[in-house]
């Protein structure tokens with residue numbers, strides 16, 4: 001069995017974009033791969049977090065992933081900061097990553113613009129920690145949305161550089177980006193990706209939004225001039241984004257979606273998108289809410305899973321320490 005690794009930041013409740021671009025593929029992969037999935041809380045602190053809120057969010061995001069039901073036989077689901085090897089490997093790998101490489105990362109540029117008052121070193125070295133996350137588990141594939149492609153490319157370059165010096169220490173990972181849903185756009189500004197930390201909640205559908213909220217947000221989504229439901233991301237980015245959401249939620253093709261709404265106008269279409277999104281999210285939301293009510297149960301699960309993750313990561317870290325000449329820890 002090949003290994004898949006992926007992570008999600010507990011910066012906010014995941015959106016339908018996170019689900020369609022990443023989480024649903026996590027579930028599909030867990031049927032065929034050994035999967036290591038992480039709530040990456042150390043990535044989240046590159047942006048200032050309220051401590052109480054962060055603790056709450058980690059449990060909520062963890063519960064939401066469980067509620068998506070990845071195959072438990074093949075899945076390890078843990079919280080990143082519970083496995084200390086991530087921080088250690090990240091430091092080691094930062095010595096094999098060039099300043100110029102990090103300086104080219106578009107997410108750093110975007111996040112620096114968004115958090116101009118806090119452009120900290122962690123925000124800059126974020127992709128090194130991400131490379132450590134992936135390489136620690138000998139991951140063959142990394143299911144991601146399109147926005148993470150550049151970071152994955154860098155993780156590959158770091159692995160290849162390290163292997164070039166020390167031999168085949170790391171497995172070089174491949175990205176796995178879905179054909180549809182890899183980039184779900186904001187409901188209010190279809191030129192930007194849907195973002196779970198968007199200050200305007202109208203821009204995203206949170207996975208814990210109520211049915212009413214989901215439908216209202218879809219009804220208020222920005223569409224384009226004209227009234228025909230036609231897939232054309234350049235001329236009709238708003239409608240095309242809603243069509244993508246509808247098509248994935250219902251399992252229909254874009255052509256079927258187009259013919260379902262031929263002549264019906266935007267109003268009926270937007271309501272149908274909201275209903276389809278709600279139908280998809282409803283069972284997940286219910287299971288997650290039950291889990292969120294039992295924080296002690298969640299904490300027990302997290303502790304067990306951290307041990308399972310540590311058991312995989314530790315031999316890889318030892319391998320790295322040895323080849324670079326660090327004395328073994330007794």
Ligand code: AQP
Nearest residue numbers: 008009011017021022144145182183184194195196197
């Ligand atoms: N809009 C999106 N469409 C498709 N996939 C997406 N992903 C994120 N947004 C979309 C994918 O979800 C996974 C987890 O993302 P993340 O939590 O690591 O953070 P992110 O990419 O920075 O996502 P957000 O929602 O924009 O979070 P914040 O607001 O915290 O920065 C990744 O595989 C990502 O590709």
